Amino acid sequence: MNLIVGANGQLGKELSKLLDERGEEYVSYDAHNMDITDRDKVFEVINEIKPAVIYDTAAYTAVDKAEEEGKEINWKVNVDGTKNLADAAKEVGATIVYISTDYIFDGTNEGEYLEDSTPNPKNEYGRAKLAGEQAIVASGANYYTIRTSWVFGEFGNNFVFTMQRLAKDYDTLTVVNDQLGRPTWTRTLAEFMVHLLDHNSDFGTYQLSNDNEATWFDFATEILKDTDVKVLPVTSAEFVQKAYRPKHSVMSLAKTKSTGFEIPTWQAALANFLASIESK
Numbered sequence: 510m511n512l513i514v515g516a517n518g519q520l521g522k523e524l525s526k527l528l529d530e531r532g533e534e535y536v537s538y539d540a541h542n543m544d545i546t547d548r549d550k551v552f553e554v555i556n557e558i559k560p561a562v563i564y565d566t567a568a569y570t571a572v573d574k575a576e577e578e579g580k581e582i583n584w585k586v587n588v589d590g591t592k593n594l595a596d597a598a599k600e601v602g603a604t605i606v607y608i609s610t611d612y613i614f615d616g617t618n619e620g621e622y623l624e625d626s627t628p629n630p631k632n633e634y635g636r637a638k639l640a641g642e643q644a645i646v647a648s649g650a651n652y653y654t655i656r657t658s659w660v661f662g663e664f665g666n667n668f669v670f671t672m673q674r675l676a677k678d679y680d681t682l683t684v685v686n687d688q689l690g691r692p693t694w695t696r697t698l699a700e701f702m703v704h705l706l707d708h709n710s711d712f713g714t715y716q717l718s719n720d721n722e723a724t725w726f727d728f729a730t731e732i733l734k735d736t737d738v739k740v741l742p743v744t745s746a747e748f749v750q751k752a753y754r755p756k757h758s759v760m761s762l763a764k765t766k767s768t769g770f771e772i773p774t775w776q777a778a779l780a781n782f783l784a785s786i787e788s789k
Contacts, residue, residue, distance in 0.1 A: 512560035512603075513537040514545060514594060515567030519665035520608065523695035524564055527703065536560075540567070545590030555597040562706060563598050563605045565591065568638075572612070573751040575633040587637035588644060595648035604651040604712075606702050611658035611690060611718075613639040616755020623761050624656075624714045632752040642714070653705050654714040655698070658758060659728070661779075662695030663786055669779070672729050676738045686726035686742030690758045691718035694778035704770045715768075716760040719775035731779060 511528070515521040516537035528535050536558060543554050545567050555563070568587055569575065575583035591607065598605040612635030613628040630636045645652045661667040675682055701717045704710075723731075726742040733740055745754065762772055773781070 510558060510560050511535040511562040511564065512555070512558055513564045513566060514543065515539065515565065517541075518566055518568070519660065519662050519667065520695050520698060521564075521566040522664035523662050524566060524699040524702065527696070527699045531703070545593055546585045548589075548593045548596075551590075551593040552597050552600070555594075555601055555603070559601050560603050563594055563603050564702060565594050565605055565607045567594075568608065570634070572632060572634045575637070576751045580633055583633055583637050584640075587634070588640040591641035592644035592648070595645045595650050595652070598652075599648045599650040604653070604706070605645065605648075606653045606655065606705070607641065607645050608698075609642050609654050609656040609714075610635060610638045611656060611755060611758035611760055613642070613656065614755055614758055614760075616688075616758045618757060621759050621761040622716075624716060624764055631755070634752065651712050653702070653710070653712060655702065655705075656714065656716045656760060657693045657698055658690050658718050658760065659692040660695060660698070661692060662782065664695070668692075668725070668728065669732055669782070672732045676733055676736050679738065681739045681741060682729065682733075683741045683743045683747070684726045684729040685745050685748050686724045687744050688754055688756055688758075689722055689724055690755070691720070691722055691760070692728055692775040692779065693718040694773075694775075694782050696782070697773060697778055701765065701770055704768065708768060710768045715765050716762060717765050717770075717772070718760065718762065719778045720762060720772045721774045721776065722759055723775060728775075728779075731776060732783075 517539040615629040
């Protein structure tokens with residue numbers, strides 16, 4: 510039996526959908542029936558279920574709020590909650606699959622970040638997710654940590670839906686063009702999570718996004734290419750946000766590809782995603 514934690518989130522719902530398609534048995538918990546910051550509750554649930562795999566898709570992801578009013582809950586969920594799950598996984602012999610972020614890097618690297626590149630998070634969210642990674646390792650549990658970036662998908666709020674919503678109200682949109690990274694479709698991420706287990710891949714840290722690089726301007730332009738909306742590039746200085754954003758957070762996908770997992774380009778992933786939601 511497998512366990513999905515954070516089942517009502519963007520990735521949790523996508524993973525549930527994938528496991529349903531595969532006919533796999535699993536149980537799922539969200540924040541309402543298991544608060545991962547409650548250590549006693551976490552151990553109670555996991556000792557009762559005794560899952561073989563714990564998919565940890567729970568996270569506090571309000572990056573800007575994490576700088577101030579959300580700083581405490583960011584740490585509680587992304588660090589303390591992660592530690593609770595990892596320690597419980599170790600106790601019952603489960604493998605834990607943890608989702609991390611490109612924000613553990615400072616974005617000053619000109620090349621691609623490798624799994625063993627030196628982290629240097631510059632915002633509170635990145636610091637908490639790195640501490641979460643460290644808690645996973647310290648637990649001694651078997652684990653897969655997957656760093657990802659620029660996530661979009663069918664469930665929940667994300668950049669694709671934001672652009673589509675704004676396009677209904679404005680003829681012209683301005684989007685940042687000096688931050689380079691890689692978009693990630695939740696479907697691709699969920700498939701890779703399952704792939705690691707299916708193929709008994711070596712435990713450790715991996716990086717997964719869709720292939721090819723993009724700026725947010727590139728991403729927005731592709732999202733709205735079939736509309737009459739004009740997308741204009743601007744600099745980060747013209748779009749002030751509370752939390753620091755890495756300027757160049759391109760992570761290497763070589764280790765992930767070495768597992769035999771085929772990674773679609775972000776353009777192909779976006780096209781498939783848009784087609785899937787339009788057909789509903």
